[in-house]
Amino acid sequence: MTALQTLSPAPDSILHDVFGYDRFRGEQGAIVDHVVAGGDALVLMPTGGGKSLCYQIPAIARQRAGHGVAIVVSPLIALMHDQVGALHEAGVEAQFLNSTLSGEAANAVEKQMLRGEITLVYAAPERVTTPRFLAQLDSMYERGKLSMFAIDEAHCVSQWGHDFRPEYRALTVLHERYPGVPRIALTATADAITREDIVERLQLQEARQFVSSFDRPNIRYTIVEKKEATTQLLRLLERDHEGEAGIVYCQSRKRVEDIAQMLAREGIRALPYHAGLDAQVRQANQDTFLREEGVVMVATIAFGMGIDKPDVRFVAHLDMPKNIEGYYQETGRAGRDGLPAVAWMAYGLQDVVNQRRMIDESPAGEDFKQVMRGKLDALLALAEATDCRRVRLLGYFGEASGPCGNCDNCLSPPEVWDGTDAARKLLSTIYRVQQLSGISFGAGHIMDILRGKKTEKVAQFGHERLSTFGIGSEFSEAQLRGVLRQLIATGALAVDAQAFNTLQLTDGSRAVLKGEMQVQLRESVSAAAGGGGRQRSRGAKSAPPAVAAGLTQDGQSRFDALKAWRAEVARAHNLPAYVIFHDATLAAIAALMPQTLNELRGVSGIGEKKLAAYGEEVLRVVGAS
Structure with missing residues (x-):
């Protein structure tokens, strides 16, 4: 048993001692308390909002309270590797089971899991629902050593979600087979219909829903x-x-x-x-x-x-x-x-x-x-x-x-124009072309007719004789393409993919032709790019990261030295640099110039394990820069 495992199971203590943070953000604290107490939860939280802590801290707290091992259902091997690596850096016993492990290594992890020696085990949904893995979970459940289930990227269970994965559907077995074991399903993205589908598919009707703001103001x-x-x-x-x-x-x-x-x-x-x-x-x-x-x-x-x-x-x-x-x-x-x-x-x-x-x-x-x-x-x-x-x-x-x-x-703010007249003229041209020629044409040809362009194709089919030829000459091609985008998107116009993307009128065309539907559009602009923000000439030296922008020149030197040291550690551990320390943590160290481990302990993002593992080295780098 490690020193960290003997510490308090209180979530606030775990947040500080293991992860190095003084307070929860937003609804993190309420979510953690709910799951630690044994409740089910559906968590919608934007990317970067701290979803991982919402199940990692309950897993640690429940294991310290004697409830056993948490199973984390995760869809990606790379994600499992980095999250387990980050937990190891924080001093938490975690492992993954996936195809990158040899049979011998996988067996060793399974034995640790069955003995309750691991806090979190990450596995893909395909593995979790196999007879072999379920039999192992059965054994743990019978002995009271199955702490909780965390289902990450929960939108994958929904056919309405943007990344539907059928194998997630089988996870309903967790509720049916292991009643009383708390489940937390987490996602960054789910509209109302997707959320309802997640609840139904995972049988989370009794779960408390935590919906954070979707706003990412930065x-x-x-x-x-x-x-x-x-x-x-x-x-x-x-x-x-x-x-x-x-x-x-x-x-x-x-x-x-x-x-x-x-x-x-x-x-x-x-x-x-x-x-x-x-x-x-x-x-x-x-x-x-x-x-x-x-x-x-x-x-x-x-x-x-x-x-x-x-x-x-x-x-x-x-x-x-x-x-x-x-x-x-x-x-x-x-x-x-x-x-x-x-x-x-x-x-x-x-x-x-x-x-x-x-x-x-x-x-x-x-x-x-x-x-x-x-x-x-x-x-x-x-x-x-x-x-x-x-x-x-x-x-x-x-x-x-x-x-x-x-x-x-x-x-x-963009300029706005009324595209209703242009829309009616476009649809009228499509109708008359089909009446005259008996076939359909694509967007480019229709726009040429409307704008009065005497192309070879227009002459070939005699389309300059149409009553709509040239009646839209005041519209630019960009404006007409904007009208076509909206007509197609609203179903007032269809594209026949089997006939070279030709344009077809629909039942919805009638409302536009009769003037019953308005078409309001943003004015087309010719700007080559729309990034906005800081301007920098090509070849100019990149500005320092925004997180370090407030540092003095000496502080920037310390920050750069800390980043170089972090890169070496990350390579040695085969982990991304941010898993060792985030830039914000390095910037805080560079600004503080700590002289002792106790001073370093107060920096956000430095838990007890990282303090013990890296504290002396960090002080050395700060002192030498």
């Missing part, structure tokens, strides 16, 4: 119209994020690789990540991103769940996600340290067409498709919004708020 939301997206991205990175860590999301694997190569050619350290890469390459790229500074990960949505890297300064979407939950989850990986970060997205007509087509062509039932169309419409409404982005985003999750002053619309 993130600046910016959404721009797509115009040469790669150039827009490059300007954003060169102007505002040189030398900083970030994530760029793309829809296809090929686009991921193309963008990563483009950024690398421009001198930006960028790595690709998608499910088609060799598993070892994928893991190596993820490790590099987590363990080194200033790396840009270009990825599909296969990357990101459970990524705890605190200093991601931007998340960029080069293609529109499927829904607001996905967008929120992905953008939430920026600024976990609470410092300023940017969520930037470029979107265009083709994004709307592609997402709508994927829904329409999916083998799912019509009820499911309708829900997915509604989610896509909500995301498009966010993209086309002329009012505060954050108000729209939080409103989607049922949270009321006021203008934030930290999104592109608040900082530079």
Whole structure:
């Protein structure tokens, strides 16, 4: 038994002694007390809000009180490894069971688990629900050594969630087989329908729900119209994020690789990540991103769940996600340290067409498709919004708020124009083209007719004879594309993917043609990028991290020396640097200039185990710098 295991089981003491923090944030304390007392809980807390402590502290407290081992259901091997490593650094006995372990090593962990020698065991849902593992849990349950279950990334259980995983459905066995063992399900993203599905699927009807604010005030939301997206991205990175860590999301694997190569050619350290890469390459790229500074990960949505890297300064979407939950989850990986970060997205007509087509062509039932169309419409409404982005985003999750002053619309309110007339003229042109030619055409040709452009194709089909030819010459192509995006997103216009993405009228077209539906749009702008924020010329030296911005010159030197020391320790332990100490902790040490271990004990983020393991070295580095 370690010294830490003999300490008080009181949550406040564990928070201070093990994790080095003086007080809980938000509802953390209430959640911890509820689960320690044996209650079930559903926790919705934004990324960076401290979800892990909500189950780690109850697990430690309940083990010290004699309740045994906590089982943590986690979907990702990399996440298990880093969280277990972080717990070891804090002096907590934790292990994982996954495919990276040899049979001998896995057997050793299972024996420790059965003897109750571990505080937390991390395992994937596929393993937890196997007959072998359930038999082991049965034995622990019968002996009163099964402390609690934590189900992380709980939105994966819902078909309405953005990352549905069927294997999560089998976790209902935990409630049925082990009554009385408390369960805590946690997620950063769930709208009302997803939340209801989580409750039903995991049988959490009696669980207390803790819903924290979804607001991430340090993130600046910016959404721009797509115009040469790669150039827009490059300007954003060169102007505002040189030398900083970030994530760029793309829809296809090929686009991921193309963008990563483009950024690398421009001198930006960028790595690709998608499910088609060799598993070892994928893991190596993820490790590099987590363990080194200033790396840009270009990825599909296969990357990101459970990524705890605190200093991601931007998340960029080069293609529109499927829904607001996905967008929120992905953008939430920026600024976990609470410092300023940017969520930037470029979107265009083709994004709307592609997402709508994927829904329409999916083998799912019509009820499911309708829900997915509604989610896509909500995301498009966010993209086309002329009012505060954050108000729209939080409103989607049922949270009321006021203008934030930290999104592109608040900082530079867009001009608005009435697109109703343009919409009616577009639909009339589509109707007349089909009447004359008997076939459908794509967006580009329809816009050419409306704007009166005498192209070869227009002449070939005689479309200059249409009554609508040239009646929309006052509209720019960008304006008309904005109208088309909204018409497609609202179902007033359809795209036939089987016929070369041609445009088709729908039942919803009638309301627009009759003037019964208004189309209000933001004015198209020609800005090449919309990052906003600090300006920095290419080649200029990167500014120090914001967390260290208030340090004196000597303090900055101490901070740099501490970071260099931390990097060496992290490499030796095969862990990301932030698992050893966060930047905020190093900055606090650099400012304090502690001379004794007792002075160091008061720094946030330094628990007793880390003080014992690293205290003398930290004092040495501070004294030498």
